[in-house]
Amino acid sequence: MKLSLKKLIVTSILAFSIVYAQEDNSVAGDNASEPVDSNVFIEDKPAEEKEKTDDKVAEADSKVESENAPVEVPDLVALYGDRPEVEYWRNIYLTEKWQKVLRGILENAVEYRVYVRKCVQEKEVPLELEYLPVVESGYKTAVRSKSGAIGMWQFMANSVKPFLKLNEYVDERYDPWLSTQAGIAKLKDNYKIFNDWLIAIAAYNCGNGKMRKTISRAGTSDYWELVEKKALPKQTAEYLPKLIAIADLAINYEKYEVDLPRHDTEYEELVDERDAIFDYVPVKKPYMVSAIAKESGVSEKILKHLNPALTKGFTPPAAEYQLRLPVGKKEDVELALTRIQPIEFPFQYTVVKGDSLWSISRKFGVTVQALCDTNGIKENAILKIGKVLYVPSVKN
Template sequence: MRCKTQNLYHKFYESFHKSYKACHESLNSWLKLPLVCVALITSQVSAGGFIPDKYATSTLNSLGVGTEFLHSLQSNVLLQSASTDTRWVRFVDQFDSSYEFIPIIRSMIAQSGIPQEFLFLAMAESGFSSRAYSKKRAVGIWQFMPYTAKDLGLVINDYVDERRDPIKSTRAAIKYLQFLYNSTGQWYLAAMAYNCGLGRLKKAIERAQSSELEVLLDEQAKYLPAETRQYIRTILSMSLAFSNAPKMQALDREYLLNRGAFDTLAQVQVKGGTLLASIAAAAGMSLEDIKKYNRHFTYNFLPQSSKEYAIYIPYDKLAYFKQNFDPNALPTSKFVFHKVKQGESLASIAKKYGISVQELKLSNNFSSKQVIFANQKLVIPLLVPQKIAQN
């Protein structure tokens, strides 16, 4: 049994290696930012050298990194341009725009026992965007490839992609990070393995004959890929920079320092086949707003089945939703797929099924000027006869 499990995880982490190579384009944009952030660390510089504060020491130690590594980060910062403030504001804006997810992710990380600094691993991967998508099909906040996601228990099909589910994908990422830690014995090694793959990291350690951070990050020897050498710096730099209370106060963003003290999203179970528009109306929200919290659904309805699905709504809408939503109501529509034939248009397809073009566009998340093409798969909403809906 143990041998079988090891083989499964071997396939598992090698798939992760391919996954994060595929995310190179999306990751690079974030790797250019974080070293600049270290200039904002709440530490002191004296004639005797760089003196880290308690938070900086705690941050480094939580990942198994010694405080001497702070000197390395600081020396890199001194090479940066004068655009520090501009980049810092962009970083904080990105963090702020993800307010609906961050408290829950932070809470899940804390409860799992992994370092809070891994919150910034998600920042490095996707900017906390559940819509993040790479050319090689890595998706979501944690940028999972399809094979790896399914191996971790996430569902991907025509109707739902749980890589975009902030809760379930975070649970999967935590599971994998714990596995990497158990395999390497250090959180900083787990972070680097998350980026380049466990097999690639082990080869680097073997070449370097050391697992020490400073040795593995040697720019001359290049034991690890360039993006991985920068990766741990990315996570540490973001975490350190975000402790800068005076800078936050200057930007009127001091409230972000305490974010995570409370949850902002509620999770409710809703029957399959329910329209997102019905859920939105019951919560007193627009369809676009409810979709913002539920990017894991491909269409504007929950998959048709007797199964219930997790729906996320803001906590301040929960009481209103419970008052107005009937959990026992049956859907008044069902959905079928239509494969577009050569020469068909939205108008001709809508006419064929007795629905409006607007209903067809809404069901398929189409824009006002959407163009369809042959062999494209469309979802068609059909009205359920009233007598059936009441049974």
């Protein structure tokens, strides 16, 4: 509501307000510091106090306009591309060996990378984040670090909530599309905490708790100062320089005369990859991916490629799962699901000393292959004592 309109309202009820104020002189005083919307005694204020109220209204209006204004996203390459730390890594990636490595990563990842680019543009985060998975995982979707971080965006199991699902049947860290959304959401959360993109990105690497302690001990929240003081872990100190150097080379390939994928043309040409165009079918029962593939005519390899979160080779038994499909295959898969029988799990077996897949399969009267498919393991897998195996009663 504009102030002029409020003045009209106040004028119309002025008589009442004066009487009320006379009955309880404390009201105006108590409300003197309240927001304008809760104060109906504006006309009773001294001139200088009214000016303060007007200032508050203007400040509130300004705040609303600021919140609705476009977010200003920093250009990390332009701001920090000339720093010696970035120059060091740029020179490394300009060598013939590392140009080849970088080219291989960017070419192999193009299916996901142009999608990531679309997401970072839509979410109003630094565009250089398209190349963060290069530093994190080499853009590999199934990679696991020594510390247990998994997937393209390298989420630890204790950091997936509330961004991704992780349970006995589904691990969305392996899903490049869902984990991209999660990675960007996590980075935006970091930015809200630290209000600095360099620190937010660095904290994605070392963790928010570690970053807070580092800033507290070092007495500065400037990333480059933290690097110079050697306050950060070595990996985190190299994290941003690597990212900025790689982004600079990939975006400005002509300037550096490097043989890398064409940054602009690939984005316009790979429309399906960029927009992640798929069909989806909600599945509420456990079906083997191999059975769905066989009955629908969709390649099992493609189904597994599009649904890497299904770590055991079948859809969850007690929760709805959105099965991702190639465009045009929705009706085929829906029909297939009416023809195949869902898996039943009458048994869950805990591995004991001396067990093998063969002995367990004989015990329950199922094939070794069925056990492997159901539990997402290979026939030559070494079973750990205490591991729980799901034993199917339906062979697909």
